[in-house]
Amino acid sequence: MFLSKTFGYALRGVLYVAYIDKEGRKVQLDEMAEKLKVPRHFLAKIMKLMVKEGIMQSTKGPYGGFSLNEHTLKTKLIQLVRITEGVEQFNTCVLSLRKCNSQNPCPLHQQMLELRDAMLAEFSAKTLDDLLNSDDPDFIKSIATA
Amino acid sequence: MFLSKTFGYALRGVLYVAYIDKEGRKVQLDEMAEKLKVPRHFLAKIMKLMVKEGIMQSTKGPYGGFSLNEHTLKTKLIQLVRITEGVEQFNTCVLSLRKCNSQNPCPLHQQMLELRDAMLAEFSAKTLDDLLNSDDPDFIKSIATA
């Protein structure tokens, strides 16, 4: 109902890289796909997209892999949404009638507006760093499928 | 991002029927599809589903069409969600990691939990009748595409 698989994989992927980065090493796709239990090739596609969008970096070849750059930890969740599914979704009507409009509100407008705005605010404020409890020994577990 | 097209069509469809019902007449698919500007055959499929689920009734043949039954106005939004997309969605993790679980929370769990619960509460409490402003002359406009 809420967010796409793609967004979830993207977030979990970059968080994994950030976490491992604290150990001072790069992360490769095989490791990520295995640890996070996500489809390797699909993850590759998403990681590549994030690199192209500049929120992290990668190097090819031996000892290569994904690593952080100066933007990564400052990246806001809303940017990840934008990259993976586009933000317009935050201002379309929940009934997909049109662009959500308080002048011509749909029957669910009142009940949804504050929730949606709260969510948007949350996603606009929170950075990846905010989500990174590097002191949590179970952090990896929290981003991996059970 | 939020709800499916199917849910939106279902809600708008039943609200239209309810609104017209106050005028004491039944509603037919052709009229609904035209007024709401939704694909006629797809709407048919959804209306038929709602009838089968018992939240409204229909009669075939001349002067037939859709009309309310004793359950319609008391129907809660959550039921409509259940019928059109299944409610499990309300207790799966937003990162689709698993069943959402406070004992093993994902990095977005804290920020999403209250929003999702608020939404669930909203959908569990609100009935179709609550959404029906039959005194609003622009009601139809509010459920039709611009």
Added chain:
DNA sequence: TTTATAAAAGACCTATACGTCCTTTATTGA
């Protein structure tokens, strides 16, 4: 300068949400 490694690129496949169409069944009034 070759070989191994690992991401980038992009073609391709699959499942599902969304949508269309045709035939059947029930109802009505002439």
Added chain:
DNA sequence: TCAATAAAGGACGTATAGGTCTTTTATAAA
């Protein structure tokens, strides 16, 4: 009892999210 009407049933088509595979490019070390 027939013709017209309108929903029910169900097959079928399309678009997109999700997922797989193969080839190409960059990098590192021997």
